Amino acid sequence: MKAQHLSAGLDALFRPASIAVIGASTDAAKIGGRPVDYLKRAGFKGRILPVNPGQREVQGLPAFASLDDAPGSVDLVVVAVPAAAVPEAIESCIRKGARAVVLFSAGFGEVDAKGRAAQQAILARCQAAGIRLLGPNALGLINPGDGVYCTFTASLGPHWPRPGKVAIASQSGAVGTYCYTLLADRGCGISHLVTTGNEADIDIAACIAWLAEDPATEVILTYLEGCRDGARLRAALRLAAERGKRVVAMKVGVSEQGAAATASHTGTLAGSDAGYQAAFEEAGVWRASSLSEAADVAAACAAGDLPQGRRLGIVTVSGGAGAFMADMAATEGLGLPALPDAAQAEIRALLPFAAPRNPVDSTAQVANDRSLLGRMLAIMLREGGFDVLIAFLGFMGEDPARLALTLPALEELRARHPGTRFILCMRCLPAVRLDLHAKGFVTCVEPAEAMRIATALCWLGERGARQDALALPPASALPEGDLDEAACRRLLEAAGIPFAPQRVARNAAEAADAAATLGFPVVLKVLSPDLAHKSDVGGVRLNLRDAAEVATAFEAMLAEVRARAPAARIEGALVSPMVRDGVEVVLGATRDPVFGPLVMFGLGGVFVELFRDVAFRLAPIDHAGALAMLRSIKGRALLQGARGRQPVDEGALAEALVALSRFAAAHGEALESVEVNPFMALPQGGMGVDAVILRRSRT
Helix, strand or coil: CCHHHHCCCCHHHHCCCEEEEECCCCCCCCCCCHHHHHHHHHCCCCEEEEECCCCCEECCEECECCHHHCCCCCCEEEECCCHHHHHHHHHHHHHHCCCEEEECCCCCCCCCHHHHHHHHHHHHHHHHHCCEEECCCCCEEEEHHHCEEEECCCCCCCCCCCEEEEEEEECCHHHHHHHHHHHHHCCCCEEEEEECCCCCCCCHHHHHHHHHCCCCCCEEEEEECCCCCHHHHHHHHHHHHHCCCEEEEEECCCCCCCCCCCCCHHHHHHCCCHHHHHHHHHHCCEECCCHHHHHHHHHHHHCCCCCCCCEEEEEECCHHHHHHHHHHHHHHCCECCCCCHHHHHHHHHHCCCCECCCCEECHHHHHCCCHHHHHHHHHHHHHHCCCEEEEEEEEEECCHHHHHHHHHHHHHHHHHCCCCEEEEEEEECHHHHHHHHHCCCEEECCHHHHHHHHHHHHHHHHCCCCCCCCCCCCCCCCCCCCCCHHHHHHHHHHCCCCECCCEEECCHHHHHHHHHHHCCCEEEEEECCCCCCHHHHCCEEEEECCHHHHHHHHHHHHHHHHHHCCCCCCCEEEEEECCCCCEEEEEEEEEECCCEEEEEEEECCCCHHHHCCEEEEECCCCHHHHHHHHCCCCCHHHHCCHHHCCCCCHHHHHHHHHHHHHHHHHCCCCEEEEEEEEEEECCCCEEECCCEEEECCCC
């Protein structure tokens, strides 16, 4: 999907030359009165056309009985009338040749089936006329740079927007405007704010795609509750990455309650959120855990370039704050390199009581000589090679006179070290914070915020989405008939995933003969298309060392399985050699209802759901993407040779994961999930020893 097509026709929405308001009110406090009032206050340079059949004048502007009576053409129409009057309002927009509509009115798809039908009828009329529709039930949009204020939010009274570099695209009107005020608190203005309401036509993906091409926008903050078309959202996020726009996302609805349970670990672990997380990872989107964090990171991105590494320097007037941030740096994976001995000696010469290693604790002595902080920072920046510098300065931002003694030195150091991002952590007056943001400093009030901002900036600096999406393999259908383990292994081997040798045995004698051919010791597993987790019903026997053991185990295993799973069809047993000296991992894929096939990697075996140490990506992936997955799990030390073991062959493991991802992408419409668990990762190569493929339900 070409992302540029998503935003076709949206110039009339975001940059209209003329705006009509149907339902315009003389009362600036009413929903129909606010956009007229805001447009006037903002000095909108285009024509404002209030439409109200009962008034000849609205807020000092000539009013018209109907849109048909308004002179000239109209780019954008704001509709602020009750739901029952909306169809006729839309017809007047069509007659007028309007190019876009913002529909404030509620009572449509968010209410009931009747409302959904009415919404669909309005959409059909707009699409037939080539009109782009924002809403219904939308709070509207703001473009401060062009004076476009097509919204009825009451938040603008105490928080009039200033032009800036951050755009907000939100599915919630209240959250969108709240994010704007959080940015304003951080001294950050906005390029646009758009809220999408019911998304009958214009969805969040279309807004992101338009903002990605907007020269006034450098950062996109988006709030998501859900998505009906994952391909559209992926395309929009990819376009933003290609255009160098940093995206910060807040996605709610992360519980697994909405996820369809399947018989595979992969499907269960995916939950309802893995697809979104994978889409964000793919496009280099920072996912915030709160609105405050989203505003922090977006404002920090707007204040300057991203760091090119993870080397962190910390200076603090409090040893306790430094220790806290050092602990958090270790947790977040940020480097905290010690200053060279010579630099530490220089700092001690300035401040004998300082702790100069990194974090550098200046103690409260810098209060006696304001030049000391700047001189100490100069040493740190000259010798440390830091990508990010955090200065914890206590209450300095609440005393402009005190800050004025230090700020010139900070500005000079920032200019001298443009590759280092400065984060000032201190209590701040609003005017001071606004001034510091304009000068390119990131500000926050709490050490944990500073560390989270630093982590986000470093992550964004080292991330980059692929410029082009990977080509999808040709679509394929799964073969007809039952898919027992033997059939699953054959399919996956043909796709390029290596497996341990296998033989199918229908009785105890065949099992013993197969074991002798393969070589002892062997594994015996029940063969049934109905049993995905064989060990749960006693369907696995390990480390069988001779033919007699195999024959006895065959009879005992099948008897136990029949007793514990009487409804299961049993076709015999699968015999394979034991595979030793490897690390058990799981390779899986499942179908996400929004984004399609997801590929999974994690530590395998029966405890995969217990530890939940897994990574998901959208399929297909390439070799580099597979290696990134291997190295993202918490247990990656086991792959790298923990406790004296040999490291596994990551290249072979990555190739198996790539092959599985392509299989999942090719069979995406037919596949519910596929899992190779465990796959034995070995020092040379690797092989699967179990496989499950589940078809997508045709109902």
